[in-house]
Amino acid sequence: MDPLSEWIAAWKIPIGRWGREFFDFLTTNFAWVFDGIADGLASVLDGMVDLLLWMPASIVVLLVAAVAYALQRSWKLSIGVAIGLAFIINQGLWEETVETLVLVVAAATVSMAIGVPVGIWAAHNDRVYQFLRPVLDLMQTLPTFVYLIPVLILFGLGAAPGVIVTVIFASPAPIRLTYLGITSVPKPMIEAGQAFGATRRQLLWKVELPAALPSIMAGLTQCIMLSLSMVVIAALIGADGLGKPVVRALNSVNIPLGLEAGLAIVVLAIILDRMARIGREQDR
Amino acid sequence: MSSAIDFRAVDIIFGTDKERAAALPLVDAGKTRGEILEQTGAVLGCAGCDLTVERGEISVLMGLSGSGKSTLLRAVNRLNKVARGDVLVHDGDWQANVVTCSEGELRKIRRECVAMVFQQFALLPWRTVAENVGFGLELSGLPAKQRAERVMAQLELVHLEDWAGKYAHELSGGMQQRVGLARAFATEAPILLMDEPFSALDPLIRTKLQDELLELQERLKKTILFVSHDLEEALKIGNRISIMDGGRIVQTGAPEDIVLKPGTDYVREFISNVNPLSVLTAWNVMRDARDLESAGEGWLWLDRRRTTRFKLDDKMLVVGAERDEKPAIWVSCDKIETLPEDRPKVYWAHAGTPLKTVMHAMHQSHTAPVAVFDDASRFLGAIGIRDVLKSVLRR
Numbered sequence: 001m002d003p004l005s006e007w008i009a010a011w012k013i014p015i016g017r018w019g020r021e022f023f024d025f026l027t028t029n030f031a032w033v034f035d036g037i038a039d040g041l042a043s044v045l046d047g048m049v050d051l052l053l054w055m056p057a058s059i060v061v062l063l064v065a066a067v068a069y070a071l072q073r074s075w076k077l078s079i080g081v082a083i084g085l086a087f088i089i090n091q092g093l094w095e096e097t098v099e100t101l102v103l104v105v106a107a108a109t110v111s112m113a114i115g116v117p118v119g120i121w122a123a124h125n126d127r128v129y130q131f132l133r134p135v136l137d138l139m140q141t142l143p144t145f146v147y148l149i150p151v152l153i154l155f156g157l158g159a160a161p162g163v164i165v166t167v168i169f170a171s172p173a174p175i176r177l178t179y180l181g182i183t184s185v186p187k188p189m190i191e192a193g194q195a196f197g198a199t200r201r202q203l204l205w206k207v208e209l210p211a212a213l214p215s216i217m218a219g220l221t222q223c224i225m226l227s228l229s230m231v232v233i234a235a236l237i238g239a240d241g242l243g244k245p246v247v248r249a250l251n252s253v254n255i256p257l258g259l260e261a262g263l264a265i266v267v268l269a270i271i272l273d274r275m276a277r278i279g280r281e282q283d284r
Numbered sequence: 285m286s287s288a289i290d291f292r293a294v295d296i297i298f299g300t301d302k303e304r305a306a307a308l309p310l311v312d313a314g315k316t317r318g319e320i321l322e323q324t325g326a327v328l329g330c331a332g333c334d335l336t337v338e339r340g341e342i343s344v345l346m347g348l349s350g351s352g353k354s355t356l357l358r359a360v361n362r363l364n365k366v367a368r369g370d371v372l373v374h375d376g377d378w379q380a381n382v383v384t385c386s387e388g389e390l391r392k393i394r395r396e397c398v399a400m401v402f403q404q405f406a407l408l409p410w411r412t413v414a415e416n417v418g419f420g421l422e423l424s425g426l427p428a429k430q431r432a433e434r435v436m437a438q439l440e441l442v443h444l445e446d447w448a449g450k451y452a453h454e455l456s457g458g459m460q461q462r463v464g465l466a467r468a469f470a471t472e473a474p475i476l477l478m479d480e481p482f483s484a485l486d487p488l489i490r491t492k493l494q495d496e497l498l499e500l501q502e503r504l505k506k507t508i509l510f511v512s513h514d515l516e517e518a519l520k521i522g523n524r525i526s527i528m529d530g531g532r533i534v535q536t537g538a539p540e541d542i543v544l545k546p547g548t549d550y551v552r553e554f555i556s557n558v559n560p561l562s563v564l565t566a567w568n569v570m571r572d573a574r575d576l577e578s579a580g581e582g583w584l585w586l587d588r589r590r591t592t593r594f595k596l597d598d599k600m601l602v603v604g605a606e607r608d609e610k611p612a613i614w615v616s617c618d619k620i621e622t623l624p625e626d627r628p629k630v631y632w633a634h635a636g637t638p639l640k641t642v643m644h645a646m647h648q649s650h651t652a653p654v655a656v657f658d659d660a661s662r663f664l665g666a667i668g669i670r671d672v673l674k675s676v677l678r679r
Contacts, residue, residue: 194394196420197391206422
C-alpha cells in the first residue's frame with residue numbers, strides 16, 4: 001500500500017463499534033420498550049393466525065372470495081381467488097399461507113398507517129420532505145440483512161421482528177406515492193377549495209385526499225408486493241409462513257418443496273394485487 | 285348606487301419578502317415590470333390599481349395575457365396576496381378589508397360574499413355534477429337536505445337538472461362551465477369573480493354562455509367582476525371596462541367610451557380590431573339638438589343640406605315635420621319593413637337603439653337624417669350620414 005492510503009487506513013473510524021455500542025445502550029436501557037412492542041405485536045398476529053386456522057379452511061376461502069367480490073365487483077376475480085387458494089390447500093401449505101397472509105396484511109396496514117400521514121406531512125412541508133428524502137433512500141437501498149441484525153437484537157426471534165423489518169422495507173413506497181399524489185393535485189382544484197372557503201382540514205379531506213387517492217392506492221399495492229417479497233427474509237429471523245419451507249428447501253436442496261412454496265407465494269401475490277386495485281379503474 | 289368592491293392603490297408583487305420590500309420603491313417610481321424584475325428579482329403583478337365595482341354591475345378587467353388582470357381579480361378572495369393597498373368587500377352593511385382581515389373573516393368572505401368561476405372549470409372529477417354544485421354549501425356545513433334543494437334549484441337555473449348524477453368528464457366543456465356557474469350561484473354570494481370563464485370554450489358555445497350569463501344577471505343582479513382578453517366579449521357583457529397593461533389600469537369607462545375615446549395608444553391599438561357597430565348606439569353618434577341649425581319659427585334643420593326639418597314645441601315634442609318642403613310623417617326605424625311608401629317619412633330611433641339598426645333604416649329607405657328621441661318622445665338630436673361615417677371610422 002502507498003503511504004497515503006496506509007495513513008488513511010491507520011485512522012479507521014469505528015462506525016461498526018459505535019453502532020454496536022448504540023444498540024447495546026438501547027438493549028440495556030430500553031429493553032422493556034422493545035419487548036413490549038414485540039410481545040404486543042406477536043400476540044395480535046398470533047391471535048389473528050389462530051382465528052383463521054380455527055375456522056375451516058374452506059370457509060376462509062369463501063370469505064376471501066366474498067371480500068374480493070365486495071372490493072372489485074367481479075365474479076371472475078372471486079372465482080380465480082377461490083381456485084388459487086384451493087390450489088394452496090391442495091399443496092398442503094394452508095397453515096403457512098395463513099401465517100404469511102397475516103404477516104403481509106399486518107405489515108401493509110402498519111406501513112400505510114405510517115406512510116400516508118408522513119407522505120401528507122412531507123407534501124405540505126418542504127423541510128420535512130428535504131429531511132425525509134435521504135432517509136427514504138437509505139431505507140430502500142440499505143441491504144435488508146444489515147438491519148436484520150439489530151432488529152433481531154432488539155426484538156428477538158419471531159413474527160414481530162418479521163413485521164418490523166417488512167415495515168422498514170415497505171413503508172417508503174406509500175410515503176413516496178402519497179407525497180406524489182398530494183403534490184400533484186392540480187392547482188385550480190386547490191384554489192377552488194380555497195375560493196369556496198375550505199379550512200385546511202376540509203381542503204385535505206375534500207380535495208387533496210380524493211384527488212390523490214389513485215396514487216395512494218398504487219402505494220398500497222406496491223406496499224403489499226414489497227411485503228410479500230420480504231416473506232423469505234423474515235423467515236430467516238423466525239417469522240412463520242411460506243418463507244420457512246423456502247429456507248428449508250434451500251438448506252436441504254429440496255427442489256419439490258422450494259417449487260411448491262414458491263408457487264404458493266406467487267399465487268398469494270397475484271390474489272392480493274388484484275384485490276387491492278381499488279380506485280384506479282373504478283373511480284375514473 | 286353603492287359599491288361592492290373597492291380596490292384602493294393595490295400593489296401585488298410576487299417574490300420573497302425581501303424582494304418585495306426592494307420592489308416597492310421602484311413601483312412608486314413608476315418602473316416597468318421588466319425593470320423591476322431585473323433590479324430586484326420580484327415579479328410585478330399589479331401596481332397602483334384603483335377601481336370601484338358598483339353593486340349589481342358587470343365590471344370587466346381587460347388586457348393581454350400577463351397584464352395583471354387575473355392577478356387583480358384574485359386579490360378579492362385573497363388567492364393572491366396584496367403587498368400594499370386595500371381591497372374592500374361590501375355585503376349589505378357588512379364590509380371587510382380582504383388584505384388585513386383575519387382567517388375567520390376571510391372564510392366568511394369566501395363562503396358567503398364572494399364566489400368564483402374558473403377558466404379551466406376546476407370541477408372535482410370524483411364528484412357528481414350535483415355534488416360539485418353543492419361543494420361550497422358543504423364546506424359551510426349546510427345540512428344535506430337543504431343542500432339538495434338549493435343544488436336542484438341551481439341546476440334548473442343552468443338547465444342541467446337531468447345531469448345531476450353524471451360526472452364532470454361525461455359533460456361537454458360548455459356544460460362543465462355551466463356546472464361551474466351553478467356552483468358559484470349556489471352559495472348565494474352577492475359578488476361573483478369570473479376569471480376568463482368562457483375562454484376555454486369554442487366560439488359558438490362561448491356566445492351562448494355569454495347570452496345565458498346576461499339573462500341570469502337580469503334576474504339575479506349579482507355584482508360581477510369579469511376577466512377577459514377578448515374585447516368583443518368585454519364590450520358585450522360589461523357595464524364598465526378597465527383596460528390593463530403591465531399591471532396598471534390604463535383606462536376605465538363605459539364600453540362606448542372606450543371605443544370612442546381611447547385614452548392611450550395601447551387602448552387605441554386594442555380597439556382597432558373591434559367592430560364599432562357592436563357597441564355604438566344612436567346616442568353615441570347623434571348631433572345634439574342644441575347644435576342643430578335653426579330654421580326659424582320653432583323649426584330646426586336636422587341635416588346640413590337642409591332637406592329635413594322638425595317643428596318643436598317648448599317641451600321638445602315634435603309637432604310638425606317636413607322633407608323636401610313637403611309635410612312628412614315620423615316613424616320608428618324598427619318598423620321599416622311594414623310601412624306604406626306613399627308619404628315622405630322621417631325615421632326616428634331611441635337613444636339606446638343600436639347604430640346598426642339606424643344604418644339599416646338609412647339603407648333600406650334611402651333617407652337621412654334619422655331623428656333621435658328619448659323615452660318620453662322628446663327630440664334629442666339627429667344622425668346624418670356623415671355622423672355615422674365619422675363614428676365608424678373613428679375620426
